[in-house]
Amino acid sequence: MLYGFTWDTGHGELAFAISILPILLMGLITTLEAAFLGFFVACVLGMGFAVLRGARSRLVAWPTAVVIEFIRDTPLIAQLFFLYYVLPDYGILFPAFLTGTLALGIQYSAYMSEVYRAGIQAVDRGQREAAKSLDLPPARTFTHVILPQAIPRVIPALGNYLVSIMKDVPVLSVVTVIEMLNAAKIIGDQTFDYLVPLSMVGGIYLILTIVASALVRLVDVKLPKRGISLR
Amino acid sequence: MHWSNYLEPLARGAWVTIQFTLYSMFFGAICSFAFGIGKLSKNWILRGISIVYIEVFRGTSLLVQLFWLFFALPIAGDMIGIDLRLPPVTAGVIALSLNLGAYGAEVVRGAIEAVSPSQYEAARALNFSSLQTLWRIALPQAIPEMMPSFSNLAIGALKDTSLVSLITLTDLTFAAEQLRNFYQDSATVYTMVLLMYFGMALVLSMAMRLLELSVTRWRGTVR
Amino acid sequence: MSDPIIAFDKVKKAYGHFTVINELNFEVQRGEKVTIIGPSGSGKSTVLRILMTLEGINGGVVYVGGEPLWHERLNGSMVPASERHLRKMRTQLGMVFQQFNLFPHMSVLRNLTEAPRVVLGLSKEKARQRAEELLELVGLVDQAHKFPGQLSGGQQQRVGIARALAMRPKIMLFDEPTSALDPELVGEVLNVIRKLAAEHDLTMVMVTHEMRFAREISDRVCFFDKGRIHEQGTPEQLFSQPKEQRTREFLKAVLNG
Numbered sequence: 001m002l003y004g005f006t007w008d009t010g011h012g013e014l015a016f017a018i019s020i021l022p023i024l025l026m027g028l029i030t031t032l033e034a035a036f037l038g039f040f041v042a043c044v045l046g047m048g049f050a051v052l053r054g055a056r057s058r059l060v061a062w063p064t065a066v067v068i069e070f071i072r073d074t075p076l077i078a079q080l081f082f083l084y085y086v087l088p089d090y091g092i093l094f095p096a097f098l099t100g101t102l103a104l105g106i107q108y109s110a111y112m113s114e115v116y117r118a119g120i121q122a123v124d125r126g127q128r129e130a131a132k133s134l135d136l137p138p139a140r141t142f143t144h145v146i147l148p149q150a151i152p153r154v155i156p157a158l159g160n161y162l163v164s165i166m167k168d169v170p171v172l173s174v175v176t177v178i179e180m181l182n183a184a185k186i187i188g189d190q191t192f193d194y195l196v197p198l199s200m201v202g203g204i205y206l207i208l209t210i211v212a213s214a215l216v217r218l219v220d221v222k223l224p225k226r227g228i229s230l231r
Numbered sequence: 232m233h234w235s236n237y238l239e240p241l242a243r244g245a246w247v248t249i250q251f252t253l254y255s256m257f258f259g260a261i262c263s264f265a266f267g268i269g270k271l272s273k274n275w276i277l278r279g280i281s282i283v284y285i286e287v288f289r290g291t292s293l294l295v296q297l298f299w300l301f302f303a304l305p306i307a308g309d310m311i312g313i314d315l316r317l318p319p320v321t322a323g324v325i326a327l328s329l330n331l332g333a334y335g336a337e338v339v340r341g342a343i344e345a346v347s348p349s350q351y352e353a354a355r356a357l358n359f360s361s362l363q364t365l366w367r368i369a370l371p372q373a374i375p376e377m378m379p380s381f382s383n384l385a386i387g388a389l390k391d392t393s394l395v396s397l398i399t400l401t402d403l404t405f406a407a408e409q410l411r412n413f414y415q416d417s418a419t420v421y422t423m424v425l426l427m428y429f430g431m432a433l434v435l436s437m438a439m440r441l442l443e444l445s446v447t448r449w450r451g452t453v454r
Numbered sequence: 455m456s457d458p459i460i461a462f463d464k465v466k467k468a469y470g471h472f473t474v475i476n477e478l479n480f481e482v483q484r485g486e487k488v489t490i491i492g493p494s495g496s497g498k499s500t501v502l503r504i505l506m507t508l509e510g511i512n513g514g515v516v517y518v519g520g521e522p523l524w525h526e527r528l529n530g531s532m533v534p535a536s537e538r539h540l541r542k543m544r545t546q547l548g549m550v551f552q553q554f555n556l557f558p559h560m561s562v563l564r565n566l567t568e569a570p571r572v573v574l575g576l577s578k579e580k581a582r583q584r585a586e587e588l589l590e591l592v593g594l595v596d597q598a599h600k601f602p603g604q605l606s607g608g609q610q611q612r613v614g615i616a617r618a619l620a621m622r623p624k625i626m627l628f629d630e631p632t633s634a635l636d637p638e639l640v641g642e643v644l645n646v647i648r649k650l651a652a653e654h655d656l657t658m659v660m661v662t663h664e665m666r667f668a669r670e671i672s673d674r675v676c677f678f679d680k681g682r683i684h685e686q687g688t689p690e691q692l693f694s695q696p697k698e699q700r701t702r703e704f705l706k707a708v709l710n711g
Contacts, residue, residue, distance in 0.1 A: 073386060073432030074425045075393035078404055082425060085417035170294040174397065181295055185302075194302035195310075202299060205291040353555035356506050357569035357621060358544045367568065371559045 002026075002178075002186060009191055017196050020187055024200055027180035028208075034101050034179060035166040041105025042165070043158065046112030051142075053113060054120065071110035077171050079103050084175045100172035107168075108161055115161070119154035120146055152223055159216030163209055180204065234419050237410055241420075244406025245427050251392040251402060252435070255327035256385055262332020267339025268365065281336065288333030294394055297326040301398045323395035331388050338380040342373035378443035385439050386432050393428075403427060459484045459519055459625060459657050460505065466513030467500055467681075474500050476681040477514070482625075487651050487658045489668040489689075492678030493704060498661045499552075501678075502627040505659070506549045507540050518543055519624070548623030552630040554610040556602040562589070562613050563598040566620045574621065581620075588616035592646050608639030612646050619650075626650070628660035640664070647671070665708060669693050677701045 003026045008019035052064040071079070080103040087094065094102070123146050131141040173182035184201045188194035269281035288296065301322040308315025317325070346369045354364040396405035407424040411417045460482040467475040474497040482488050490498045503509045504516060507523065515532070516523040525532040526539045535543075557565050566585035570576040576584070589595045592612035602610055611631055618626060628647065632640040644667050651658060651671045662668055668675055669689040676686040677698070685698045696702045 070425075070429050073390070073436075074428040075390040075404065077393045077396070078407070078421065078424050078428060081404070081407065081411075082417075082421040085411060086421060089418055167292040170292050171394070173294075181292065181298065185298060188302055193306065194298075195306040198295065198299045198303040202287075202291045202295050205295055206287065209290040210286075349551065349553055349555045350557065352506075352508050353551065353557070355508060356544070356547075356549040356551075356618070358541055358573045359569065360541070360573075363572050367572065368557060372557075 002183060007187060007191060009193070013196055016191075016193065017200060020184075020197055021200070023183050023187065024180055024197065024204065027178060027183035028204060030097075030177065031166065031169045031179040034097065034104065034169045034172060034177070035162065037101040038104030038108065038165050038169075039162045041102060042108035042112050042161070045105055045109035047116055049109055049113035050116035050120065053117060068110045068113055071106060076103060076107045076168055077174060079107060080171065080175060096175045096177050097172070100169075100175055100177050104165055104168060104172070108165055111161055112158060115154045115157045116150070119150035119157075122153055123149045155223060156216055156220040159219060160213075163212045163216065166208060166212065167205070234423060237414075237416075237420055237423055240406050240410060241403060241423060241427060244401060244403035245431065247401055247405075248389070248392050248403040248428075249431065251323060251327065251395060251400075252385075252389045252431075254324045255331055255388050255392065258324065258328035259331030259335055259384075259388065260381075262328060263335025263339050265336075266332060267336035267343070270336065270340050271343060284329075285333045285336050288330050289337070293326065293330045293391055294397070296330055297322065297394055297398060300326050319395070319398045319400050322398060323392075323400055327388065327391055327395070330391070331384060334384055334387075335381070338377050338384070339373070342376040342380075343369050345376060346372050375443070375447040378439070378446060382436060382439035382443065385435055389428070389432055389435055457484065457520075458482055458517070459486075460659070461517040462501075462514065463517070464514035465504070465511050465516055467497070467504065467509065468512050474681055475504075475511075478682055480676070480683060482657060482659060485655045485657055487671055487673045488660070489672040489675045490659065490661045490678050491663070491665065491668060491675060491704075491708075492684075496678045497681040498678040499629050502549065502629045502659060502661060505625070506547055506627055507544055519546055545621070546624045547627060548618030548621055548625070549627040549629065550611070550614050550618055550631045552633050554602070554607070554614045554634070556610055556613055556617070558602050561599050561601055562594065562605070565602070565613055565617050569617070570620050584620055585616070588619055591619075591649070592616045593642075606639060607635045608642045611635065611643045615643075615646055615650070623656075625657040625659065628658065628662070630661050630663065632662065632664060663708065665693070665705070677704065679704070 002023050005023045005026075006019070007023070008015045049064060049068055052060055053068065055061045055064070080100060083103050083106075084096065084099050087099065127145055127149065128141065131145045136145065169179050170181035172179055173185070178186070181198075181201055184197035185194075187197045266281040266284050269277045270285065272278050272281070300317060301319065304322075305314075305316040343365075350368055350372065351364060354368045359368065392402055393404040396402050396408065399405075403424060407420050410420045414420070458481040460480070462478045462480040465475055465478045465480075466473070478501070480501070490501065492498050500509065504511055505518070505523070511524050515525060521543065522532060522535070523540075523543050524535050526535050557568070560568060563582070563585055566588060567576075567578075567581040570581040570584060571578065586595065586598070589598055592615055594609060594612055594616070597605060597609060597613075602613065605613065611634075615631070631647065632643050635643065644664065647658075647660075648667075648671055650656065660668070660672075672689050674686060675689050675692045676683050677692065677696075677700075678684070679700055685692060685696060685701045692701070693705065696705060
C-alpha cells in the first residue's frame with residue numbers, strides 16, 4: 001500500500017496496471033512539485049550568479065566563475081548527498097524534499113546563469129550606451145533596459161532546462177523522496193513485478209516531456225516580443 | 232579519522248567511475264553516429280528507428296532507463312522465455328551509452344545538416360555517391376562542429392556515471408556512501424568526493440579540448 | 455550540324471507556382487562555346503543546374519550526348535532516371551561554381567585527386583599526375599599543399615576549374631565563375647578559361663556578366679529572359695545588331711552600368 005492505494009496482483013497485468021496508476025500519478029505530482037520548485041530556485045540563484053559573474057570587479061567575477069564551473073562539473077547526486085548529510089551538521093534541518101529541490105536548484109542555477117549571461121550579452125551595446133547617455137544609473141539600466149530585452153530571448157532555453165529538471169527529479173529518491181520512479185520501485189520491490197510499474201513510469205515520462213517540449217516551443221512562438229528582434 | 236585515510240577507497244571508486252565514463256563515451260559515440268546518421272537516412276525504416284530511439288532515450292529519465300534495464304528487463308525476458316538478467320556493470324554501461332548516444336545523435340544530425348548545401352552540390356557535380364559524400368565531404372566538416380557539444384556531453388557522461396551506484400556498482404559515489412556510513416564524517420568525505428569529480432571533469436575537459444584541436448587542424452590554417 | 459551534345463526539348467522548371475523555365479528549346483553542338491547572358495532571376499543558372507543534375511525538371515526532355523538526362527528508356531517509354539543513370543550521365547559533365555565550393559578540409563592537391571581516386575578509381579600516382587598537370591594549366595603548382603582558406607578568391611576559382619577538369623568531362627559548365635571575385639582577381643580566372651577555350655575541344659556553356667569576355671570567347675551568345683531564349687546568335691550579331699527591343703535594353707543597361 002502506498003498513498004492509501006493498494007495494488008491488485010490477482011487479476012492480470014492490466015488490472016495491476018490500472019490499480020497502480022493512481023499511485024504513480026501521486027508520485028508524478030511530487031515529481032512536478034520538485035521540478036517547479038527546483039526550477040524557481042535555479043531561476044533566482046542563476047540570476048544571482050549571472051550578475052556576480054558579470055561584475056566589473058575580477059575579485060567577484062572570477063571566484064563566481066569557479067563556483068559555477070564547480071557546480072556544473074559535479075554530479076547532482078553527490079551534491080545532494082553533501083547537502084543532505086552535511087547541512088544537519090551545521091544545525092540546518094530541512095525535510096528531504098526541500099533538500100532535494102535545493103540541490104536541483106543549485107545544480108541548474110549554474111546552467112541558467114550561462115543562459116542569462118548569453119541573453120544579457122546579446123542585448124545590443126548601443127542600448128547600454130543610449131542608457132548611459134541618458135544618465136540612467138547602472139542598476140536601473142540593468143533592470144529596466146537590459147533585462148526586459150534579455151528575458152524574452154532566454155525563456156525557451158530556460159523552458160528546456162525545466163524539462164531537464166523533470167528528468168533529474170528521480171535522483172531525489174536516494175534521499176527517501178517518493179517521487180514517481182521511487183513509487184514504482186517500491187511497488188516493484190513488494191510485488192516482484194518491476195516491468196509494469198517501471199514501463200509505466202517510462203511512458204508517463206515520455207508523454208510529459210513531449211508535452212512540455214511542445215509547450216516550450218509554443219511559448220517561444222507566442223511570446224510577445226514587443227518589438228525586440230531576436231535574431 | 233584523518234582525511235587521507237579516505238583517499239584509497241575513494242580512489243578505487245574513482246577508477247570505477249573513470250572506466251564507466253570511458254566505456255559509455257565509447258559506446259555512446261557509436262550510438263551517436265549510427266542513429267544521428269540514421270535519422271538523416273532516406274530509408275524510412277532506418278529513419279523511424281532512429282527517431283524512436285532518440286525520442287525515447289531523451290524523453291525519459293536516465294535513472295528510469297537504468298532501473299528498467301536492471302529490474303524490469305529480466306522480467307520481460309522471463310515472459311518470453313529468454314534470460315535477460317544483466318550483470319549490474321553491463322546494465323550500467325548499456326543505460327549510460329544509450330542515453331548519451333541519444334543526445335549525441337542529435338548533435339551529429341545537427342552538425343551534418345549544418346554542412347553547407349553547396350558542399351553537397353559540389354560533391355554531386357563530382358559524382359560522389361551519397362555514402363562517399365557523407366564519409367569524405369560531410370563528416371570531415373561536421374565533426375569539428377560537433378566537438379563543443381561533445382565536450383559538454385562528455386562532462387555529462389562523467390556526472391551521470393554517479394547513478395550506477397544505485398544499482399550496487401562501487402563507483403566513487405558508492406564508495407563515498409560506504410565511508411559515510413562507516414565513519415559518519417560526511418563533511419570531509421563529500422567535500423573530497425566533489426573535489427575529485429571536479430578534478431576528473433577538468434582533466435576530461437582538457438582531453439576533449441585536445442581532441443577538438445586535433446580534429447580541427449585543417450581549420451587552423453584558414454586565414 | 456544536327457548532332458547536338460546538349461539538347462533541351464520543351465523543358466519546364468517551376469518552383470511551386472513560379473515558373474523559372476518555360477518550354478525551353480536549346481541546343482549546343484559538340485565543341486561549341488556558348489554563353490548565356492540575361493538579367494538575374496531569368497533562369498540562366500537553372501539551365502546549368504539542370505544539366506549538372508542538381509535540379510530536376512517538371513516537363514520536357516533534356517538530352518546529353520543523345521541520351522535523355524533526366525529519363526531512362528524502358529520498354530520504349532521514358533521513365534524518371536534512377537540514381538545509377540544520373541551517375542553515368544554525370545561523368546560527361548563538370549561544373550564550376552560561383553562560390554567555388556572547394557572542399558575546405560582538403561588541401562588543393564586533394565581537392566583535385568579525391569574524386570578521380572574515389573569516383574573514377576584512379577591510382578594515387580595517376581591522380582596526382584593528373585592533378586599536377588592541371589595545376590600547371592591553371593598556374594598554381596606552388597599552391598598544391600595549401601588549403602582553400604589560404605588562397606585568394608581568384609586562386610580558389612582556378613582550383614575549382616582544375617577540380618572539375620580532373621574528372622575529364624566532355625562538357626564544362628561555368629556558373630558565373632567570376633561574380634564572387636574582387637574586380638582585380640577576375641582577369642586571372644578569365645585567362646584560364648580563355649586558354650581552355652582556345653586549346654581544348656571541350657564543349658563549354660557559361661553563364662556570365664562579363665560581356666566583353668563573352669564576346670571574345672563565345673561561338674554563340676544566348677540572351678535569356680523570363681525562362682526562355684529571346685535572342686541568340688554570334689557575338690557579332692548579338693552585341694552589334696541586336697534585333698529585339700529587350701536585348702537592346704539589357705545590353706544598354708549592362709554595358710553602360
